[in-house]
Amino acid sequence: MCEGLGCGGSKPGMNELRESLIQAVDLHNLSDDVKVDFTGCHGFCQKGPIVVIEPEGTFYTHVKPKDANAIIKQHFIKSEPVKRLLYKDAETGKYIQNYDEVPFYKNQQRIILRNCGHINPEKIEDYISEGGYKALQKSLCDYEPLEVIEEIKKSGLRGRGGAGFSTGMKWSFCRQSPGEPKYIICNADEGDPGAFMDRSILEADPHSVIEGMIIAAYAMGATKGYIYVRAEYPVAVRRFRIATEDARINRFLGENILDTNFSFDIEIYEGAGAFVCGEETALIASIMGKRGNPVPRPPYPTTTGVWGKPTSINNVKTFATVPVIINRGAEWYSSIGTEDSKGTAIFALTGKITNSGLIEVQFGTTLREIIFDIGGGVPNGYEFKGVQTGGPSGGCLPASLLDLPVDYKNMAQSGSILGSGGMIVLDNNDCMVKLANYFLNFIQEESCGKCVPCRVGVKAMYDILQRIIDGQGEMEDLDLLEELADTVKLASLCGLGQTAPNPVLTTIKYFRDEYISHIVDKSCPAKECQALIKFAIDEGLCTGCTICFQSCPTHAIIGRKGERHTIDPLRCTQCGICEASCPSKAIIKLDRCEMEKVVLV
Amino acid sequence: MESQKTKNRKESEEDFDDNPTGSMSTVLVDKEEIDDHFDYEAIDGIIESSGRILKEIQNKYNYLSKNDIKQVTISLNEALSDVFPILEEIDERILEGIIFAKERKATNLIPILQAVQEHFDYLSKMTMKRISEYLDLSLNEVYSVATFYTQFKYEKPGEHQITLCSGTACFVKGGNILLDAAEKHLNIKSGETTEDRMFTLETVSCMGCCALAPAVMIDDEIHGHLKPSKLIKLLQKTRKGGS
Numbered sequence: 001m002c003e004g005l006g007c008g009g010s011k012p013g014m015n016e017l018r019e020s021l022i023q024a025v026d027l028h029n030l031s032d033d034v035k036v037d038f039t040g041c042h043g044f045c046q047k048g049p050i051v052v053i054e055p056e057g058t059f060y061t062h063v064k065p066k067d068a069n070a071i072i073k074q075h076f077i078k079s080e081p082v083k084r085l086l087y088k089d090a091e092t093g094k095y096i097q098n099y100d101e102v103p104f105y106k107n108q109q110r111i112i113l114r115n116c117g118h119i120n121p122e123k124i125e126d127y128i129s130e131g132g133y134k135a136l137q138k139s140l141c142d143y144e145p146l147e148v149i150e151e152i153k154k155s156g157l158r159g160r161g162g163a164g165f166s167t168g169m170k171w172s173f174c175r176q177s178p179g180e181p182k183y184i185i186c187n188a189d190e191g192d193p194g195a196f197m198d199r200s201i202l203e204a205d206p207h208s209v210i211e212g213m214i215i216a217a218y219a220m221g222a223t224k225g226y227i228y229v230r231a232e233y234p235v236a237v238r239r240f241r242i243a244t245e246d247a248r249i250n251r252f253l254g255e256n257i258l259d260t261n262f263s264f265d266i267e268i269y270e271g272a273g274a275f276v277c278g279e280e281t282a283l284i285a286s287i288m289g290k291r292g293n294p295v296p297r298p299p300y301p302t303t304t305g306v307w308g309k310p311t312s313i314n315n316v317k318t319f320a321t322v323p324v325i326i327n328r329g330a331e332w333y334s335s336i337g338t339e340d341s342k343g344t345a346i347f348a349l350t351g352k353i354t355n356s357g358l359i360e361v362q363f364g365t366t367l368r369e370i371i372f373d374i375g376g377g378v379p380n381g382y383e384f385k386g387v388q389t390g391g392p393s394g395g396c397l398p399a400s401l402l403d404l405p406v407d408y409k410n411m412a413q414s415g416s417i418l419g420s421g422g423m424i425v426l427d428n429n430d431c432m433v434k435l436a437n438y439f440l441n442f443i444q445e446e447s448c449g450k451c452v453p454c455r456v457g458v459k460a461m462y463d464i465l466q467r468i469i470d471g472q473g474e475m476e477d478l479d480l481l482e483e484l485a486d487t488v489k490l491a492s493l494c495g496l497g498q499t500a501p502n503p504v505l506t507t508i509k510y511f512r513d514e515y516i517s518h519i520v521d522k523s524c525p526a527k528e529c530q531a532l533i534k535f536a537i538d539e540g541l542c543t544g545c546t547i548c549f550q551s552c553p554t555h556a557i558i559g560r561k562g563e564r565h566t567i568d569p570l571r572c573t574q575c576g577i578c579e580a581s582c583p584s585k586a587i588i589k590l591d592r593c594e595m596e597k598v599v600l601v
Numbered sequence: 602m603e604s605q606k607t608k609n610r611k612e613s614e615e616d617f618d619d620n621p622t623g624s625m626s627t628v629l630v631d632k633e634e635i636d637d638h639f640d641y642e643a644i645d646g647i648i649e650s651s652g653r654i655l656k657e658i659q660n661k662y663n664y665l666s667k668n669d670i671k672q673v674t675i676s677l678n679e680a681l682s683d684v685f686p687i688l689e690e691i692d693e694r695i696l697e698g699i700i701f702a703k704e705r706k707a708t709n710l711i712p713i714l715q716a717v718q719e720h721f722d723y724l725s726k727m728t729m730k731r732i733s734e735y736l737d738l739s740l741n742e743v744y745s746v747a748t749f750y751t752q753f754k755y756e757k758p759g760e761h762q763i764t765l766c767s768g769t770a771c772f773v774k775g776g777n778i779l780l781d782a783a784e785k786h787l788n789i790k791s792g793e794t795t796e797d798r799m800f801t802l803e804t805v806s807c808m809g810c811c812a813l814a815p816a817v818m819i820d821d822e823i824h825g826h827l828k829p830s831k832l833i834k835l836l837q838k839t840r841k842g843g844s
Contacts, residue, residue: 045810045811045812045813046812048812190809191806191807192807193767193768193769193770193772193806193807194768194769194770194807194811195807195809196807196809196810196811199809200809231715231752232805232808232809233809241662241664245662267663268663268664269712270712270715271750272711272714272715272750272751272752272753273750273751273752274749274750274751275806286711287708288708289706289707289708289709289710289711289746290746291745291746291749292749292750348811350769350770350811350812350814351769351770351773351774351811351814352773352774356770356811356812357812388769391769422769424769424770424773426773430773435772435773438769438772439769442806446806448749547830548830550830550833551782551829551830551833553782553785553786575778575781575782575785576775576778576781577778577781577782577785577829577830579778580775580778580779580782580828580829581828581829581830581831
């Protein structure tokens, strides 16, 4: 049974489901044969709550507490699956019983997420029985520290935090830097809106991160590690804490690990909510109890980091990959992926997509395979318009780039970044100008304010976009935007500012038409910009349910129960609340051309 | 530490001497009884033992969970309420317990702020002042660090916490419209508290449950796939349930 946040939704519901499963097991006297246990996130959040029967791997979706009895009774006593709860393939209409055959999983290659959804994250025995901490033993007994670094270098592993710097190189820099003690930090300050893979790993498989950290510490000669987790992730913090305690009891952490003379321990540090703290130097400042202001690099943290000592900062996913590389060898790992990007990448597939959730594929998989084969495409019959990758530092890629194989190089060339791996799918109801505006607003709020290009430049760009959205834009604004974007990119101090213009630049590059229709025609093709649209009620579809009437904050909707409603255009503020609330989709949006037609009629 | 304590004690004594018939007298009957109640040694003993317990937990597990602090403060409250039935003073003592449980290093500032906010729900000027004294920082430094991070609040939050996700996935699925509806329904802006102190409205950059977009968290419960009309109904239900 999955207890990830996406499945749980709300905690009380989750407890109820667990209780009823346990009760059902007891009722049928199966408690000797059946054990109800929970795991971290399975990744397929769209279908939650999920219950998987191991070892056969029967996959039940949308399980409600009242279904518990049926599952236990039919599955275990009659030995038949409960058909109505199985995954139903949207195309063929067939029910699929087995976990591995569901298209969502079939097309994935789960290396980093290997244990997610299979083990109980709060039990170290579960992790060990899946081969956990073997890589640590192998490293400590068979390898010299330098050999570990060599192995990681050979594997071609690149930092999964976004920038994609070679992990092996970083470790060897840190090892070579003078200064004792050395520190390692696990960066779990996952602030990108729309990305939740770090949280899922910490919640579902915390030991893999711990093991990776210990191996890294051994390789670099570090004695102390920090993990910087967002305080917004209380479950992740709790599970990680339990995991470190268990690791200490089992002598994987602490003094003389596994009876060698190597000692290392991990301290958990809860971030207090600042996006910029994902940046290395800001994160270090935050750990030292200061404002999270970034400082210029060099010197890099590998020479001067926490408390002025050499520090290596790696992402959660990077650490979780390390044990696999040690176990299965660098050669095996480097055989996966493409020329310059080895291994696999995790994406959080969200937005206008049928199967939203967490996926892992090897580098070189095309966007089309990710979005259509695994993600199941855009729902409700709408058209695929683009995909936004890499969060606020990334860009929007159009449908014409769907066959682009995803790796670090290709993404950078297209103007976006791989980033932490958020992928937000957009359909033709999404306005690109408004989306760019959304990201700038985010950066503007999160900018630490230290350097001018980021603090003032981003605000200026935001104001221009706001003008365009309000229908006040001019053609010169586009040039000005591009000029500003270049300056901000060049002159900003840290990664936050340097990548902030990406959403604007890519949307101008790939969706210039949309900007032009906002500026010249004063019309929003996606009908999202409030100043450029009007709302009306389709009389044929309206059932007179009064839901819109009740939710309209300006009382602009006229009509009685059972009668067709109309909108008073003088009172309407185009907030869109009625449209989002209408159960029969009777409220339609009109752009400028359509408005004129209506007026003529 | 000791001098601070005696100073506080003096201050509170003065308060009572100056104002024997003020608001305090509704709690305490007469001055003699006050003196009877104020067995300072007992109070210090209780606080010290609570502080010690907190410190022990901190040393053992390397952190204090909300539950630990709650348990200790409940017992502290109970023990103190026998001898010392004034809430503000108790709050101050609890504050000391929480602060003193952490090592006296400026680098512990953020964890201390977090622990204090966890118990009191917000950072008051008084709490920040005490923290600055303990860590030998200026009040300005404490305030500057606290305001950098979005987690910290400076006003007592309302009874119910409404948190709207403004992540990208929620945004493309109409999260902004949901926020608009909530703001208009409650007649406050994001980050504010309603006048009747029932609701505090907030947005977060991402709750990490994008599959449920648009998502709203009401107190500790996450509601997904919300329409504005449904959110308003939920708010109405919460208001009724709470009052």
